[in-house]
Amino acid sequence: MKPGRAATFGKSAAQFLVGCVRQTVTVKPHAEPDRGLLEAVKQWQQVFEHNPVMYFMVDPAGTVINVNTFGAAQLGYTAAELIGRSVLDVFFEEDRDFVRACVALCLETVDQSHTWEIRKVRKDGSVLWVRENAKTMLRADGGPIVLVACENITERKEAENALRQSEAYLAQAQELSHTGSFGWRAATGEITWSKETYRIFQCDEGTKPQIPVMLQRIHPEDRLAVQRTTGRAAREGRDYDHEYRLLMADGSIKYVRAVARAMRDSGGRVEFVGSVTDITATKEAERRLRDSEQRFRDYAETASDWFWETGPDHRVTLVSQHSDTITVPAGLIGLTRWDIAPDADLEPEKWRQHRAALDAHIPFRDLVYRSKDRNGTPIYVRTSGKPFFDADGNFLGYRGVCTDVTAAIRADQAEDALRKAQAELAHVTRVTTLGELTASIAHEINQPLAAVIANADACLAWLQRSPPDLKAARRSVEWIIEDGKRASDVIRHVRALAKRTEIEMAPLDASLVIREAVALVQREMASHAVSVRLELSPALPKIYGDRIQLQQVLINLIMNGIEAMDGVHDRPRELTIRSADDGESAILVSVADCGVGISEQAIDRLFTPFFTTKSAGMGMGLSICRSIIETHRGRLSAAPNQSGGATFHITLPLHREEAP
Ligand code: ADP
Numbered sequence: 001m002k003p004g005r006a007a008t009f010g011k012s013a014a015q016f017l018v019g020c021v022r023q024t025v026t027v028k029p030h031a032e033p034d035r036g037l038l039e040a041v042k043q044w045q046q047v048f049e050h051n052p053v054m055y056f057m058v059d060p061a062g063t064v065i066n067v068n069t070f071g072a073a074q075l076g077y078t079a080a081e082l083i084g085r086s087v088l089d090v091f092f093e094e095d096r097d098f099v100r101a102c103v104a105l106c107l108e109t110v111d112q113s114h115t116w117e118i119r120k121v122r123k124d125g126s127v128l129w130v131r132e133n134a135k136t137m138l139r140a141d142g143g144p145i146v147l148v149a150c151e152n153i154t155e156r157k158e159a160e161n162a163l164r165q166s167e168a169y170l171a172q173a174q175e176l177s178h179t180g181s182f183g184w185r186a187a188t189g190e191i192t193w194s195k196e197t198y199r200i201f202q203c204d205e206g207t208k209p210q211i212p213v214m215l216q217r218i219h220p221e222d223r224l225a226v227q228r229t230t231g232r233a234a235r236e237g238r239d240y241d242h243e244y245r246l247l248m249a250d251g252s253i254k255y256v257r258a259v260a261r262a263m264r265d266s267g268g269r270v271e272f273v274g275s276v277t278d279i280t281a282t283k284e285a286e287r288r289l290r291d292s293e294q295r296f297r298d299y300a301e302t303a304s305d306w307f308w309e310t311g312p313d314h315r316v317t318l319v320s321q322h323s324d325t326i327t328v329p330a331g332l333i334g335l336t337r338w339d340i341a342p343d344a345d346l347e348p349e350k351w352r353q354h355r356a357a358l359d360a361h362i363p364f365r366d367l368v369y370r371s372k373d374r375n376g377t378p379i380y381v382r383t384s385g386k387p388f389f390d391a392d393g394n395f396l397g398y399r400g401v402c403t404d405v406t407a408a409i410r411a412d413q414a415e416d417a418l419r420k421a422q423a424e425l426a427h428v429t430r431v432t433t434l435g436e437l438t439a440s441i442a443h444e445i446n447q448p449l450a451a452v453i454a455n456a457d458a459c460l461a462w463l464q465r466s467p468p469d470l471k472a473a474r475r476s477v478e479w480i481i482e483d484g485k486r487a488s489d490v491i492r493h494v495r496a497l498a499k500r501t502e503i504e505m506a507p508l509d510a511s512l513v514i515r516e517a518v519a520l521v522q523r524e525m526a527s528h529a530v531s532v533r534l535e536l537s538p539a540l541p542k543i544y545g546d547r548i549q550l551q552q553v554l555i556n557l558i559m560n561g562i563e564a565m566d567g568v569h570d571r572p573r574e575l576t577i578r579s580a581d582d583g584e585s586a587i588l589v590s591v592a593d594c595g596v597g598i599s600e601q602a603i604d605r606l607f608t609p610f611f612t613t614k615s616a617g618m619g620m621g622l623s624i625c626r627s628i629i630e631t632h633r634g635r636l637s638a639a640p641n642q643s644g645g646a647t648f649h650i651t652l653p654l655h656r657e658e659a660p
Contacts, residue, residue, distance in 0.1 A: 054130070054150040058087045060107055062100070065145070074152065076123035090120050106136045106146050117153065129157035171195055178278035182209075184260070186234035187269040200256060200278050202248055219245035219253065237262045237270045243279065255283040304404065308332070308385075311397045314358055328402075330374045337383075341369040361387040361395050368405060380409040419631075426624050430497050430552050433559065443523035444490045448483035455479045493520065496548055503546045503631075507655045510543050510550075510587045511536040511579045517554035518577065521562075528562045528573065535578040543587050544655040545632045553625040553636070557591040557648045560621065563614070564595025564646065586634075586651045594645035598638055606638055 048055060054071030058064055064082050072079040075090055087103075088096045095118055106114055113135045120128045130150040139145055171194070174180055180197025184190070191209040198205045201217050218226050222244040233240040239262050246254040260274030300307055300320045306328045307320035316332045329340065337354070338344040344351050350367075357364045363386035371381045385400025434441065459476035462469040493516065518532060525532055558575065565573040576592045598606065605611045607626045612619030622636075629636040634652040641647055 054148075054152075056087060056148040056150070058103065058146045058148060060103075060144055060146070062087050062103060071150065074122075074128065075120060081123075090122075092119055092121060095119060102132075102134065103146055106134050107144055110136045110138060110144060112136075117157075120150075127154070128152060129154040175199075178281075180276050182258075182260075182272075182274055182276060184272040184274070185265070185269065186271060197276055200254070200276060201246065217246050217248075219247045221245070233260065233262060233272070234270055237264065240272075253280075254278060255280045305401045307399070307401050308383075309397060309399050310336075310385075312395055314398070317397065328374070329371055329379075337367075337369070340371055342372075342378075343370045358398065363387065368409070373404075379404055379406040381405065426549065426552060426628060429556075429618075429620055429624055430548075432618075433552070433555060434494060434498055436559070437520060437524060437555075441490065441494055441520065441523075444520065445487050448487040448490075451483040452480050452487075455483070490520075497552070503549065505544055505546055507542040508545055508547055508550070510540055510589055510652065511538070513547055513550050514554060514577055514579060514589065516547075517551040517558070520551075521555055521558050524559070525562060525575070528566065530562050530565060530573040530575055532558075533574060533576045535576065537578075537580045540579060540581055540587055542655040543632075543652045545652065549628045550632070550652075553628050553650070554589075554591070556621045556625050560648075561591055561593035561595060561646075564593050564597075566595075568595060582651075586653050589650040589652070590647050592641060592645065592647040594641070594643070597640045597644050598646045599640075603638060603640075607636070 049069040051068065052070055053068075054074050055066075055068045056064060056071060057066040064085055064087050067079050067082045069079055072082050075082070082090075088099060091099050098116075098118065102114065102116055106112075113133055115131065115133050117129065117131045120130055122128055129152070131153045132148055132150045134146055134148040136144045136146050174194055174196035178196070178200065180200050181194040182197050183192040189211055191211070191214075193201075193203075193209045195205065197209075201209075201214065203209065203213065203217070207213070215223055215227070226242065226244050229240050229242045232238070239260060241257070241259045243255065243257045246256055248254055255278070256276050257279050258274055258276045260272040263271055263273060265271055307318075308316055309318035311317045314336050315334050316336075319328060319332050332340060338351050341351075350369075354364065354367055363384070365384045366382055367384070368380060368382045371379055373379050381402050382405040383400055383402045385398040387398050388396050390396055455476045459473045459480070462473035462476060497520075514534070514536060518534065554577075558577075561575045562573075565575075571594060574594055576590075578588075578590045578592075580588050582588050602613075607622045608619075609623040610619040611622075622638075626636045629650055629652070632652055634650060636648065636650050638646055638648050
C-alpha cells in the first residue's frame with residue numbers, strides 16, 4: 001500500500017470544492033452575498049454532502065476540518081462527531097504510521113494526487129476497505145489542506161481475499177492429493193501448469209511448459225502411446241484419461257494418471273482442462289497387493305491343504321481351487337461341517353463342543369472328523385478356523401484350513417495295532433518261557449514248602465516234649481511263616497508274568513528288577529551248572545518302566561546265556577549281570593556269558609524276528625526284547641566278548657523327575 005500518484009479520480013470535484021470553501025470563507029458576514037453565488041454554493045454543498053464518495057479535509061496536524069455526510073455515515077459517525085478529531089482515529093493503530101507518511105507526502109507535494117488502499121475502522125469497530133485519493137491544496141490564506149476522496153472497495157477486497165484463500169486451498173489440496181492441474185490449447189500448443197504439476201514433472205516453476213520437454217520426461221516406452229492418445233483427443237475434441245510413466249532425472253519411475261476435459265474456445269478451437277495425479281504410491285500398493293495375493297495363491301495351490309470360508313450360518317461359501325482335486329471333497333458349498341461328517345451322530349459330544357465354539361465366535365483348532373474324497377473314499381480331515389467380522393464388528397463367518405490327515409491317522413491306528421500285537425506276543429512268549437521254567441518255578445515253590453513241612457514237623461516235636469519247648473516251637477512257626485511268604489511271593493510273581501498284558505509304567509530300581517528276575521531262573525541255572533555273578537550298583541537312580549516287561553527281557557537274556565554255555569566244558573559256566581549308572585542320564589545293564597559267542601555276520605541279524613540257530617528255537621525272543629526296550633526309550637545291543645562269549649547291553653533312560 002504505497003501512496004502513488006492518481007491521474008483523474010475526484011480531481012475536478014475536489015478542486016471545485018476547495019474553490020467553494022474559499023468562496024464561503026471569503027464572503028464577508030455583513031456584505032450582501034451574491035444570490036447566484038449563494039445558490040451555487042448551496043447546490044455544491046448538497047453535492048458535497050451526499051455524493052457517494054467520502055470526502056475528508058484534514059489540516060497539516062491531521063485534524064479533520066470537514067467531512068461530508070456520506071463520508072461520516074459510511075464510518076457510522078455524524079459529521080459533527082468527526083470534525084475536530086484526529087483523522088488517525090478512524091484507522092487501525094498499526095496502520096497509523098502509514099497514514100502519517102501519506103499525509104506527509106501529500107503535504108510535501110502540493111497539488112499532486114496520491115492514491116493508496118487502506119482499512120478504516122467504523123465507529124462500531126467493523127472494517128471498511130477504501131481506496132484513497134489525496135492531494136494537498138493551498139487555501140486562500142496560503143495554509144495547506146489535505147483533501148481526501150475515498151472509495152469503498154470492501155467488496156472487491158473481500159472477493160480478492162476469498163480468491164487468494166481459495167487459490168491457497170486449491171494449491172494445498174493439489175499438494176496433498178498429489179494432483180496437479182493443467183490447461184492445453186491444442187491449436188497453439190500453449191500449456192499452463194499448476195504448481196503441483198510442476199512438482200510432479202519435477203520441472204522448474206520458472207520454465208514455460210512445452211510439449212517436447214514434457215515428452216522428454218515421459219518414459220520412452222510410454223511416449224508413443226501418450227502422443228497417440230492426446231493427438232486423437234485433440235483432433236476429435238474428445239476427453240481423455242490415461243496412465244503413463246515418467247522417467248525422473250535420478251532414474252526413478254513415477255506413475256501418473258492424466259484426465260482431461262475437452263472444451264472449445266470462442267473461436268471453436270479445442271482446448272483441454274485437466275488434472276494429473278501422481279499414482280506411484282497407489283501403483284506400488286497395488287503391486288504389493290498383487291504380489292501377496294499371488295504368493296498366497298501359489299501357497300494355496302501347491303499346499304496339500306485347502307482353504308474354506310463359511311457364512312454366518314456356518315454353511316460353506318468357498319473352497320479354495322486346488323491342484324489336488326481328488327482330496328478336496330466336492331459339493332461342499334451350502335453344507336455345514338456336521339452335514340458333511342458321517343461321524344457327527346457317533347461322536348455327539350465332540351460336535352456339541354464344536355458348535356458351541358462356533359456360536360461363541362471363537363477360533364477352533366485341530367478338529368478331526370471323517371469325510372469323503374471326490375471318489376467317495378473315506379478320509380480323515382483336520383481343520384482349524386477363526387471367525388471374521390466386518391468393519392462394524394458384525395460376524396461374517398469363519399475362515400480356515402483343512403488338511404487330509406488320513407495317512408497320519410491310519411499310521412497311528414497301525415502303530416496301535418502293532419503295539420497290541422507286540423504286547424500279545426510278549427505275553428505269549430512270556431507264558432512259553434514260564435512253561436520252560438516250570439521246573440525252576442516248582443523248585444522255587446517246593447523249596448519253601450519243604451522247609452514249611454520240616455519246620456512244622458520240628459514244631460510238633462518241640463510241642464510233644466515234656467515240658468513242651470515253647471520257645472523253640474515258636475521259632476519254628478516263625479520260620480514257617482517266612483517260608484510261606486516266600487512261596488506265595490513266587491506264586492504272585494509268576495501269576496503276574498503269566499497274566500498281565502497291560503503295560504504299567506512306574507519308577508523302578510533296576511537292581512531290584514534284576515534280583516527278582518534272577519530268583520525265578522535260579523533253579524534253571526543250577527541245573528545247567530551255571531553260576532551267576534551279580535555286580536549290582538547300590539542306590540541307583542530310578543528308571544521308568546514296566547517291571548514285568550523288563551524282567552521278561554532279563555529272563556530272556558539269562559536263558560539265552562545259559563543255552564549259549566551248554567557246550568562249555570573246559571571252563572566254569574559263569575553269567576555276570578551288572579547294573580551301573582552312566583553318570584549322566586541312563587542306567588546300563590549288561591548280561592555277559594562265556595558261551596559260544598556271536599559271529600560278526602550274526603550280530604546284525606540277532607534281533608530280526610525268527611532268526612534262530614537252535615533246532616527248537618523260535619527266533620522271537622531278542623526281537624521282542626529289543627521292541628520292549630525301545631518302548632522304554634532305551635537301546636538293546638549285543639557284542640562278542642574278547643575272551644569268548646557274548647554280552648548284551650541294555651541302556652535305559654533315568655526317570656525324568658529324578659534326572660539331574
Ligand atoms: P531263540 O532263542 O528262540 O533262537 P532269540 O531271538 O532269543 O531266539 O535268539 C536268536 C538267536 O540269537 C539265537 O538262536 C542265537 O543264535 C543267538 N543268540 C542269542 N543269545 C545268544 C548268546 N548269549 N550267545 C550267542 N548267541 C546268542
